[in-house]
Amino acid sequence: xxxxxxxxxxxxxxxxxxxxxxxxxxxxxxxxxxxxxxxxxxxxxxxxxxxxxxxxxxxxxxxxxxxxxxxxxxxxxxxxxxxxxxxxxxxxxx
Numbered sequence: 001x002x003x004x005x006x007x008x009x010x011x012x013x014x015x016x017x018x019x020x021x022x023x024x025x026x027x028x029x030x031x032x033x034x035x036x037x038x039x040x041x042x043x044x045x046x047x048x049x050x051x052x053x054x055x056x057x058x059x060x061x062x063x064x065x066x067x068x069x070x071x072x073x074x075x076x077x078x079x080x081x082x083x084x085x086x087x088x089x090x091x092x093x094x
Contacts, residue, residue, distance in 0.1 A: 001049040002056055005035065006084040007092050027055035028062045036077045039063040043072025052087055054080060 002024050008014075009022065022035035027046070038056040041063060046055045054075075057063040067074065075083060085092065 001052075002035075002040070002054045002080060003048065003050045003052040003084050003088070006080050007088055010081060010085055010092050024056040026058045026062075027066065028057060028059075031058070033058040035080075038077065040075040040077070040080050041066050041070065041072050042075060042083060043070040045070040045072065052084065054083075 005022055005024065009016070009019065023032040024035045024038055025031070026033050026038075027041075033056065035056070038058060039060055039062075041055045041057070042053060043055070044053055046053045046066075048054050053072075055066065055070075057066065063074065
């Protein structure tokens, strides 16, 4: 899940300088896309495996369509990291 990837990255288990790429699944077409360049939507109307309800989109147009349907907050990858760090502050092992 997006939130698990973000939590693992934040944990520092693998030094950030050694992370070559991070991939997430596009909500619309299910293909893998780069986490750092994806567009994200957090919405209680989207269900994600670990419960933070985050979806990723490769194309901004697909994100905009999803916002019309699901509503919610648009985030960047850094925004996702901040959101996960806040929501799971007691769960992320450092």
